[in-house]
Amino acid sequence: MNKSDLVEQLAAKLSITNSESERYVNALISMIYEKLNSGDKVNISGFGQFSVSHRAPRVGVNPRNPSQKITIPELNTPKFKAGEAFKEAIKLRK
Numbered sequence: 001m002n003k004s005d006l007v008e009q010l011a012a013k014l015s016i017t018n019s020e021s022e023r024y025v026n027a028l029i030s031m032i033y034e035k036l037n038s039g040d041k042v043n044i045s046g047f048g049q050f051s052v053s054h055r056a057p058r059v060g061v062n063p064r065n066p067s068q069k070i071t072i073p074e075l076n077t078p079k080f081k082a083g084e085a086f087k088e089a090i091k092l093r094k
Helices: 003-014 018-037 084-090
Strands: 042-044 048-055 058-062 065-072 075-082
Touching: 003 018, 018 042, 018 048
Parallel strands: none
Antiparallel strands: 042 048, 048 075, 058 065
16 A cells, blocks of 8 residues: 555545545655654554654775775664554464
8 A cells, every 4th residue: 555545545534635634644644754854752552653763973984895895974863663453454364
């Protein structure tokens, strides 16, 4: 499923237009971005938690020239941790 599929299915489920559904999806994504950029975590009960992880700068090796050291800059990366209800919902049952 991609974003346009999500928009279409949400519109069908809520009996709204695709443009309204797209506004809702974009608003949700925008709110998550804003909260993460301000340093907050976003916890959606039963679904999971979005957070930001900071990676310190470090020295690495250039893969094209293994004898050359390169500095890898610091970086903030997004993280998602699935909630227990989400994990249970997707478990394969035998």
